[in-house]
Amino acid sequence: MSINRRTSRDIRSESRLDVLHALLLAGEASRGDLAGVTGLSSATVATVVSDLLEGGIVTEAGLTSGRVGRPTTTLRLNGNRGRIVGIDVAETYVRAVVFDAALDERASAEVATDEHHEETDYVIDAIVLALDTALGRAGATREDVLGVGVSLPGGMQRWGAVSVVVPNATWNHIDRLRERIDLPIVVDNPLKAIATAELWFGEGRRNASMITVNLGTGVGAGIVLEGTILRGATNFAGEWGHSLLSLDGRECRCGRRGCVEAYVGAAGIQRTLGAISPEHPLAAVPMQREFIGALAAALAPPADPAVIETIEQTARYLGSAIADLVAIVNPEMIALTGWTAWALGDHLVPAVRRRVRQEAPGDSAADLAIAVSTVRGNSVATGIATIALERFLGDVGLVTTRVPTAL
Amino acid sequence: MSINRRTSRDIRSESRLDVLHALLLAGEASRGDLAGVTGLSSATVATVVSDLLEGGIVTEAGLTSGRVGRPTTTLRLNGNRGRIVGIDVAETYVRAVVFDAALDERASAEVATDEHHEETDYVIDAIVLALDTALGRAGATREDVLGVGVSLPGGMQRWGAVSVVVPNATWNHIDRLRERIDLPIVVDNPLKAIATAELWFGEGRRNASMITVNLGTGVGAGIVLEGTILRGATNFAGEWGHSLLSLDGRECRCGRRGCVEAYVGAAGIQRTLGAISPEHPLAAVPMQREFIGALAAALAPPADPAVIETIEQTARYLGSAIADLVAIVNPEMIALTGWTAWALGDHLVPAVRRRVRQEAPGDSAADLAIAVSTVRGNSVATGIATIALERFLGDVGLVTTRVPTAL
Numbered sequence: 001m002s003i004n005r006r007t008s009r010d011i012r013s014e015s016r017l018d019v020l021h022a023l024l025l026a027g028e029a030s031r032g033d034l035a036g037v038t039g040l041s042s043a044t045v046a047t048v049v050s051d052l053l054e055g056g057i058v059t060e061a062g063l064t065s066g067r068v069g070r071p072t073t074t075l076r077l078n079g080n081r082g083r084i085v086g087i088d089v090a091e092t093y094v095r096a097v098v099f100d101a102a103l104d105e106r107a108s109a110e111v112a113t114d115e116h117h118e119e120t121d122y123v124i125d126a127i128v129l130a131l132d133t134a135l136g137r138a139g140a141t142r143e144d145v146l147g148v149g150v151s152l153p154g155g156m157q158r159w160g161a162v163s164v165v166v167p168n169a170t171w172n173h174i175d176r177l178r179e180r181i182d183l184p185i186v187v188d189n190p191l192k193a194i195a196t197a198e199l200w201f202g203e204g205r206r207n208a209s210m211i212t213v214n215l216g217t218g219v220g221a222g223i224v225l226e227g228t229i230l231r232g233a234t235n236f237a238g239e240w241g242h243s244l245l246s247l248d249g250r251e252c253r254c255g256r257r258g259c260v261e262a263y264v265g266a267a268g269i270q271r272t273l274g275a276i277s278p279e280h281p282l283a284a285v286p287m288q289r290e291f292i293g294a295l296a297a298a299l300a301p302p303a304d305p306a307v308i309e310t311i312e313q314t315a316r317y318l319g320s321a322i323a324d325l326v327a328i329v330n331p332e333m334i335a336l337t338g339w340t341a342w343a344l345g346d347h348l349v350p351a352v353r354r355r356v357r358q359e360a361p362g363d364s365a366a367d368l369a370i371a372v373s374t375v376r377g378n379s380v381a382t383g384i385a386t387i388a389l390e391r392f393l394g395d396v397g398l399v400t401t402r403v404p405t406a407l
Numbered sequence: 408m409s410i411n412r413r414t415s416r417d418i419r420s421e422s423r424l425d426v427l428h429a430l431l432l433a434g435e436a437s438r439g440d441l442a443g444v445t446g447l448s449s450a451t452v453a454t455v456v457s458d459l460l461e462g463g464i465v466t467e468a469g470l471t472s473g474r475v476g477r478p479t480t481t482l483r484l485n486g487n488r489g490r491i492v493g494i495d496v497a498e499t500y501v502r503a504v505v506f507d508a509a510l511d512e513r514a515s516a517e518v519a520t521d522e523h524h525e526e527t528d529y530v531i532d533a534i535v536l537a538l539d540t541a542l543g544r545a546g547a548t549r550e551d552v553l554g555v556g557v558s559l560p561g562g563m564q565r566w567g568a569v570s571v572v573v574p575n576a577t578w579n580h581i582d583r584l585r586e587r588i589d590l591p592i593v594v595d596n597p598l599k600a601i602a603t604a605e606l607w608f609g610e611g612r613r614n615a616s617m618i619t620v621n622l623g624t625g626v627g628a629g630i631v632l633e634g635t636i637l638r639g640a641t642n643f644a645g646e647w648g649h650s651l652l653s654l655d656g657r658e659c660r661c662g663r664r665g666c667v668e669a670y671v672g673a674a675g676i677q678r679t680l681g682a683i684s685p686e687h688p689l690a691a692v693p694m695q696r697e698f699i700g701a702l703a704a705a706l707a708p709p710a711d712p713a714v715i716e717t718i719e720q721t722a723r724y725l726g727s728a729i730a731d732l733v734a735i736v737n738p739e740m741i742a743l744t745g746w747t748a749w750a751l752g753d754h755l756v757p758a759v760r761r762r763v764r765q766e767a768p769g770d771s772a773a774d775l776a777i778a779v780s781t782v783r784g785n786s787v788a789t790g791i792a793t794i795a796l797e798r799f800l801g802d803v804g805l806v807t808t809r810v811p812t813a814l
Contacts, residue, residue: 209640221735225632232737233616236771243731246665247653247724256766258653317654324650328628328735330639359663364643 012048015040016398017390019048020057021200023077024103028061030072049075055398056081057101077102082146083138084392086385087127088190088378089152091217092289094123096130097381098138101146103200103389105377107138120173124180131181147392148185149384150177151193153218186384186391190214191238193383194337195222195229200386202375203333210333211325212373213240215318215340217288219261223329241265245321263317266292266340272313277306289339296343315348319355326360326368335373345372419455422447423805424797426455427464428607430484431510435468437479456482462805463488464508484509489553490545491799493792494534495597495785496559498624499696501530503537504788505545508553510607510796512784514545527580531587538588554799555592556791557584558600560625593791593798597621598645600790601744602629602636607793609742609782616738619780620647620729622747624695626668628732648672652728670724673699673747679720684713696746703750722755726762733767733775742780752779 018038023029026037035045052058059078063071079100088095090113097108111126111133127150135142178185191214198204198212204224212222219241223230230237241261242254249258250271262268266288273295274283282298285291298307322334334356336345349370357365373379425445430436433444442452459465466485470478486507495502497520504515518533518540534557542549585592598621605611605619611631619629626648630637637644648668649661656665657678669675673695680702681690689705692698705714729741741763743752756777764772780786 223735225637230632230736232771233739234737234771234774236733236737236768237735239734239737239768239771242768243734244652244727245654246651247656247727249654254768320651320654324731325735326643327646327650328630328644328732329637330641330643330646332640361643361646361649361661364639364641364646367641 013398015044015048016052016393019045019052020077020393021205023058023075024200028074028076030064030074032072034075051398055396057393057398079104083135083140083144084146084385084389085131085134085148086193086378086381086383086388087131087148087150088193088380088384089123089127089150090190090380091153092287094126094130095378095381096127096134097378097385098134098140099382099385099389101389103382103386106140107134108378108381109133109137120176124173124177127177128180142183145183147388148181148183149193149386149388149391150181150185150187151190151380151384152187153190184388184392184395186388188384188387189235190218190380190384191220191222192229192231192235193222193380193387195224195238195383196386197375197379197383198222198335198337198373199224199227199229201382202373202379203335207332209329209331210335211329211331212335212337213322213325213341214338215264215266215336216338217266219265221325223331225329240321240325243321243324245317260317260321264314264321264340268317269295269310269314269340272317273306273310276309276313280306282307292340292343296347299344299347311344311347312351314344315351316355318348319352320359322352322370323356323359323365326356326365330364331368333369333371335371335375337373337375337379341372420805422451422455423459423800426452426459427484427800428612430465430482431607435481435483437471437481439479441482458805462803464800464805486511490542490547490551491553491792491796492538492541492555493600493785493788493790493795494538494555494557495600495787495791496530496534496557497597497787498560499694501533501537502785502788503534503541504785504792505541505547506789506792506796508796510789510793513547514541515785515788516540516544527583531580531584534584535587549590552590554795555588555590556600556793556795556798557588557592557594558597558787558791559594560597591795591799591802593795595791595794596627596642597625597787597791598627598629599636599638599642600629600787600794602631602645602790603793604782604786604790605629605742605744605780606631606634606636608789609780609786610740614739616736617740617742618732618736618738619742619744620732620748621745622671622673622725622743623745624673626672630736630738632736647728647732650728650731652724667724667728671721671728671747675724676702676717676721676747679724680713680717683716683720687713689714699747699750703754706751706754718751718754719758721751722758723762725755726759727766729759729777730763730766730772733763733772737771738775740776740778742778742782744780744782744786748779 019034022034022037031045031049035042056078058075061074061076064074079102081101084099086097093110093112095110098106100106109130111130113126174187194212194214203210208226210224214220221238221240223238242259244258245260245263246258250262251257252259252262270291273280282294298304353370426441429441429444438452438456442449463485465482468481468483471481486509488508491506493504500517500519502517505513507513516537518537520533581594601619601621610617615633617631621627628645628647630645649666651665652667652670653665657669658664659666659669677698680687689701705711760777
């Protein structure tokens, strides 16, 4: 039997993560506050806090005087415990964000990359440059770093070697990356990073089931069930961008025809515009983020009719594809994220909602919430840093992660 | 926070279900055997067995003499504890199966129904007739019945009213059904029943994640993750039959266009044959099970070329649609079930496997097992009876079901 058996050790670990999460959101809280927010007993909170104080993860922040009785000690995460770095390797840039151990952002650096270059060394150079620049800006040394999370595009096997969904076939050089970074690293894919960010900082814990839908060059879903990220057997779960919208439809860069990504990825949206208005100047913009930005700008009044039609058609595609996620997973909430969602989300969401309700089975979408994610900043970097922090906490024995990170 | 917190009570409940499951598969086992199979400690097994003996769920079967030491008491499920009935309401028949409390089949009865009739009373009459006939054949009285599970087609909301995916809109008359049956009933949909059967009697517990793909008039998926059936927010999870194979494609009976079911449901397969060979005599067979049976017969040498082409095309459709399940859920195993799978599975499986490997993202299907389910008999009836048994065990306080049954 390969089913994981839940033990009281898992429960202790979960209680610690719950307390950490509550502190992360509250900034500062008393033991009583933590019991209130987490639903744990006072005795459990006291034990958990004592373990976390001993591990240096939490510190006593000060005393507040309650309305009655003696003053109460408040706690906060120990930002000085070290630094965590989250690195978002996207097709068009590499962004490194330095966080303290309370996951407050301290500094960041972005290196632009050309989406048409995918050679390993080209990308690793950009990663190392972004990392070193960000650490320099944060005034941090390599000795301060507790862990580095690296989010790489494409499917990433949970165990062993890396495999890729998108054409970045050179990305099976994790060893070289590890050697060049020379710090404790954890590698995962952006879908899992985004879902982790949503779980810690967004809607993930308020819903028993939720899906983050990531819209950028690539398209994918981060599926969170009962507070846990669905990885699947080999970390491919959520590769909804490469599920079918239309059999034998548009060619996708993964080699299959008719994938969702070929319609609602940035290049797919540009293709839709090109089909609606072949001579449209925006149809020829070479860089994807520039194209999406220009599309958003062209929606300001007086709006360009071809652009409006492109948005409407994209909302239909996206709504149909999200209806499939609802048919299969039936979540409580869908949060749209990624740079296309930031730029176009407000224009897309109402039409997407209507389409999903029409297309999802029965009334499976009747109570479904669909909204742009409330997680701001680079949620890939935040999420992968959170994964690195979880890994660090696991390494020092404070939590057991039932669903291990990728590599 | 709506996340369920795991408690030691849940762990005790899981241990009881593990022991019951082990006894169900073994028939008869000693406490030592049960500890070996479940991985539970001897002390836990002793406590669990004592609770189950007290509840009359388990009895002492006899003594076996071990090779050393004194004889050992063996245990088995107490079949005499009562009867459980599982009723599979399909579009073309209603089948009631009477099980003893050890889930051994005692008797069954099937009432043929016309797939073109869907009125509530027509279907309820068939259900009551099948139930009474099966109880009579089993020599059981209504007083013997611990619970009746009824599997109804279509989406079934987890809480409150019923809703339907497929056109059986009359199926929101659960109250009338409850009144006519007048026994403790639990209602769920066939996808959840089949997944439960797979979980208790098939591949479900040997894999951390598996999907049963049900092929009949309707098409759907029962998703099992970490030993638990994925229900989703409103019990719609697994309605993959109504996810897209092809945008704006074939009309589906659910009202949407391009659903998977419109291609690989029995009527969809017949439509594929009609497209390949419009005048083919099998294209005009009015009853779906008869059509599928005739199609299987026509595959015997010398095989009919139009039928071979129909099977190949169906395997392509099914492979592409299963690849989408792999992209989104990435399970370890897919088990095909349902009467189309029994009839055509051996012909479909090799081509489906090839197609899934081609179409699933990256190498996400490299280690995926795809096979016809090993659960024999009517797995809907077995599964819904198992759900009724779980409900009964819950009612008598022996287990807590974290994921409640539908109604």
